[in-house]
Amino acid sequence: MERALRILLVDDEEDFLEPTSKRLRRRGFEVKTARRCQEAMSEVAAGWPEVVVLDVMLPDTDGLECLRRIRRASPLLPVVILSAHASMQAGVQGIELGASDYCLKPIELDELVEKIQIALKEAGR
Amino acid sequence: MAWLLKALSQLFRPAPKPGAAELQAAFRSRYRSFRSLITANNAALETMAEMEAALHSGKPFGMAFVRGQCTALGVNVYKMIQGLRELSDGRYRDLPERFGLVTGRIEAILSRQPEAVGSSYVLPLEEIDRRAVDQVGAKLANLGEVRNRLGLRVPEGFAITAAASRHFLESTHLQDEINRRLKTLDLDDLEALFRTSTAIQKLIGSAPLPEDLERAIQDQYRRLAGKAGGAPLLSVRSSALGEDGRQASFAGQYRTRLNVSPELLAHAYRGIVAGKYRSQAIAYRQERGYRHQDVLMCVGCLVMVDAVASGVAFSRPPDQPRSPWILIFAAPGLGTQVVEGRSPSDVFRISRDPPHPIASRQVASAGGDACLPDEQARELAAAAARIEDHFGAPQDIEWALDQAGRIVILQARPIGRAAPQPESAPSPDPDQAEGPPPLLAGGVTASRGAACGPVFTVRSGVDAVHFPRGAVLVVETPYPDWTVLLNRAAAVLSASGQIATHLATVAREFALPAIFDLPGLLEQVTDGQIVTVDATSRRVYPGRVEALLRSPPARPNLMEGSPIHRLLKETLGLVTPLHLTAPGSPFFRASSCRTLHDITRFCHEKAVAEMFDFGRRHGFSDRAAKRLVVAEAPSQWWVIDLDDGFREGLDTSSPFVRVEDVVSAPMRAIWRGMTAVPWHGPPPVSLRGFGAIVVQSTMNPRLDPAVRSSLAGRNYFLVSRSFCNLSVRLGYHFALAEANLSDLLAESYVNFQFKGGAADEPRRLGRVQLLAETLRAMDFRVEMTGDALTARIEKKPVPYLRERLVVLGYLLIHARQIDMVMDDEAFVERYLEKIHADIRMIRERLAEEV
Numbered sequence: 001m002e003r004a005l006r007i008l009l010v011d012d013e014e015d016f017l018e019p020t021s022k023r024l025r026r027r028g029f030e031v032k033t034a035r036r037c038q039e040a041m042s043e044v045a046a047g048w049p050e051v052v053v054l055d056v057m058l059p060d061t062d063g064l065e066c067l068r069r070i071r072r073a074s075p076l077l078p079v080v081i082l083s084a085h086a087s088m089q090a091g092v093q094g095i096e097l098g099a100s101d102y103c104l105k106p107i108e109l110d111e112l113v114e115k116i117q118i119a120l121k122e123a124g125r
Numbered sequence: 126m127a128w129l130l131k132a133l134s135q136l137f138r139p140a141p142k143p144g145a146a147e148l149q150a151a152f153r154s155r156y157r158s159f160r161s162l163i164t165a166n167n168a169a170l171e172t173m174a175e176m177e178a179a180l181h182s183g184k185p186f187g188m189a190f191v192r193g194q195c196t197a198l199g200v201n202v203y204k205m206i207q208g209l210r211e212l213s214d215g216r217y218r219d220l221p222e223r224f225g226l227v228t229g230r231i232e233a234i235l236s237r238q239p240e241a242v243g244s245s246y247v248l249p250l251e252e253i254d255r256r257a258v259d260q261v262g263a264k265l266a267n268l269g270e271v272r273n274r275l276g277l278r279v280p281e282g283f284a285i286t287a288a289a290s291r292h293f294l295e296s297t298h299l300q301d302e303i304n305r306r307l308k309t310l311d312l313d314d315l316e317a318l319f320r321t322s323t324a325i326q327k328l329i330g331s332a333p334l335p336e337d338l339e340r341a342i343q344d345q346y347r348r349l350a351g352k353a354g355g356a357p358l359l360s361v362r363s364s365a366l367g368e369d370g371r372q373a374s375f376a377g378q379y380r381t382r383l384n385v386s387p388e389l390l391a392h393a394y395r396g397i398v399a400g401k402y403r404s405q406a407i408a409y410r411q412e413r414g415y416r417h418q419d420v421l422m423c424v425g426c427l428v429m430v431d432a433v434a435s436g437v438a439f440s441r442p443p444d445q446p447r448s449p450w451i452l453i454f455a456a457p458g459l460g461t462q463v464v465e466g467r468s469p470s471d472v473f474r475i476s477r478d479p480p481h482p483i484a485s486r487q488v489a490s491a492g493g494d495a496c497l498p499d500e501q502a503r504e505l506a507a508a509a510a511r512i513e514d515h516f517g518a519p520q521d522i523e524w525a526l527d528q529a530g531r532i533v534i535l536q537a538r539p540i541g542r543a544a545p546q547p548e549s550a551p552s553p554d555p556d557q558a559e560g561p562p563p564l565l566a567g568g569v570t571a572s573r574g575a576a577c578g579p580v581f582t583v584r585s586g587v588d589a590v591h592f593p594r595g596a597v598l599v600v601e602t603p604y605p606d607w608t609v610l611l612n613r614a615a616a617v618l619s620a621s622g623q624i625a626t627h628l629a630t631v632a633r634e635f636a637l638p639a640i641f642d643l644p645g646l647l648e649q650v651t652d653g654q655i656v657t658v659d660a661t662s663r664r665v666y667p668g669r670v671e672a673l674l675r676s677p678p679a680r681p682n683l684m685e686g687s688p689i690h691r692l693l694k695e696t697l698g699l700v701t702p703l704h705l706t707a708p709g710s711p712f713f714r715a716s717s718c719r720t721l722h723d724i725t726r727f728c729h730e731k732a733v734a735e736m737f738d739f740g741r742r743h744g745f746s747d748r749a750a751k752r753l754v755v756a757e758a759p760s761q762w763w764v765i766d767l768d769d770g771f772r773e774g775l776d777t778s779s780p781f782v783r784v785e786d787v788v789s790a791p792m793r794a795i796w797r798g799m800t801a802v803p804w805h806g807p808p809p810v811s812l813r814g815f816g817a818i819v820v821q822s823t824m825n826p827r828l829d830p831a832v833r834s835s836l837a838g839r840n841y842f843l844v845s846r847s848f849c850n851l852s853v854r855l856g857y858h859f860a861l862a863e864a865n866l867s868d869l870l871a872e873s874y875v876n877f878q879f880k881g882g883a884a885d886e887p888r889r890l891g892r893v894q895l896l897a898e899t900l901r902a903m904d905f906r907v908e909m910t911g912d913a914l915t916a917r918i919e920k921k922p923v924p925y926l927r928e929r930l931v932v933l934g935y936l937l938i939h940a941r942q943i944d945m946v947m948d949d950e951a952f953v954e955r956y957l958e959k960i961h962a963d964i965r966m967i968r969e970r971l972a973e974e975v
Binding site: 084085086087088089090091092094095096101102103104105106114117118121122124 | 157160161164189192193195196197198199200203204207228231232305308309311869871872
């Protein structure tokens, strides 16, 4: 049997984090959550996640800055940005910094899973 | 000196030629960029199609939708640019700049702020007329007009302006918080809608008014009290900017507070401002295409009328704009009984012509008197006719009769645009029609038409949360609160109420069949039961009665002309038009891209070319084009393996490949279609047709040089196991078929493009039309720009897409020369018959295999 995929959810909204991680686990993923960029970075440094779902509004750091740090620490780790901020400029910035996609909340679980799968494929995993 | 020589010699030594392993690695990384470019291309095309569909479907969408789609589109188009630059070692440097130019324009459209409004926070009614509409909203502007231009009696009062509400929400930083909450709101989730609405209203209701605003309001009140004497109580009403316009009625979406004392005035004001975010108002704005930020809440503070009776007058019945009658609904006392449908009312039908004789009078209380004496009823009718003349359209007027027996006008607005309904389309005679006898009969037609659905009774907000899409809404009383459900309902039935209620007004706008005042309703129907509502003949049948539903009235596109609809249309002008349709033309370059569609087409075309050229450019036989070995074919075909498109163990040094060596599922499907029917060469060309081709070939400078130079035939497949991109340049035709057959539905698609042809324009267009029809019959989404055609289908299971690929393969070979014979109608007819018969045969054969 295949090993479960490890997803790191980075978001400070409890309303999003809890139900989403629960539902992803029910789909057979292994999920860890981080509420701050710093927490996320220690998971990335430990090499735990295989894909990161990242909110761009974090309490300690601007999400794009957090993305920059993740890329520095692990240049090939796929990152899907999930944001409440609909803006072409922000989206393009995210892609420029190496995110595989810039998605908007609210998002259906199926769609999120689809984006994660595409991100992994693009990273050649 | 020696070091210099050494450096120089190193400079001029040729770079070492990369080995096969390095080339393989370089190709792999390009292939990865290519794949993600293709994924982004599909996502971008899909988003464009969704935006186009939203524009034409009439389904509601809000700013969040437009912004969200633009963001997704921008992200994917940018990914394509990134992918192409990776593929091409950083060429196409001017693409990001083109992209920035186009997206900058789109962002400018999306971020347009509502026009600045006047700066006073309050305005007395004496100073208000229609010109003040942007300061005080249409409701108060009209009332000012009625008072100051027509000289009719209205209550004394003043307006708290749009500038005031903006000042209130901005100085308390509430607006940012509200915007944040609305941005992520999914309107299909009724529970979330109710929750968010309540939370926002609470925020506004508990925020303190800015001191200067509070002072301005109190000053106005003192002035009013001085005029009216004593300490008058007020009626505090909403008058939203954009409300009560001719296009959208906003009937009953907002609040009115009655009998407000001066101490509670600030509180009442906050309540009305908060009312902008009632759930039905949020849903209604979305349904009608209004941006929340464009609707500013102005508030009217009017001295209460001590009323003997009150009600509504229609200067014409709502669905009869040429009627000679004025309709008046009256109920005792003051208040909102009539519009909220809380109690039965007296109904007068009065002639529009002076002296306004009364044609009929229905009194609600059995054996009692009408609550509006005849003399005042005629006076009101005269006022209604004057107001209609003044505003130039039938009016819906709220009025009251004061203790002194005087008519006071409380509000006037154009009658909600009734959805176009057949004036006198007779319902099939129910006695003649087969089927069950009606379950219910009677009541009044609040809005005409017929519809079918399961009954769902709503008694409370809790019921409303669970209201399913497509159900028949059953209520005891037509409260305005239920308007929030009208975008999901199939029809409305109410046990009480009449056509002057807000719920009826909105039902008419939505062209939703509605019967009100229907006796025995709640006893006769049960939840879940399927019923057919025939509102025109005021009957409800059990089950589905097809005869009544045969031609459902087309729902009007309620979004058309609304601010958001206009904004999306303007945005799409920078998104979907395609100017780059001819690859290889001198205009097919980055600097010609004017829309996001142009950029996607450009990137896609160039990416395919880069992948095609790699093997040849680097002398890398593994990834160079191999000639397909076939016994009989109308042209030469080449195959390039992108990844795992050839069978394992194939000798890749050979310049040839056989179809059996290719394991690409989509290529095999296309090839199968191409060879399904023996190739007999082009159909006989009519003399005129042939002449036209020769002339076009030699005279038409617009003929694409790339296409012309490739007359020899440059037809190639780029393949992997699940993917195939086929470019066909046969004669003067250019065609592209691309497909990915994946178990992941999101990745699966078939994409087809067709352009060119040597015949003259009418014939080329004719052929594209024929192709379009054939493709549409197979559920492709087809678009045409002149003689260029694109067709797409996506997110379908593999067998479904494979069948379409086989047919596409067939069409590529057999339909491309129809235009040469298009002069001869009889021949076209026969040729088409043959094509359709072939397609049927191909599909049947495939079905048998399954």
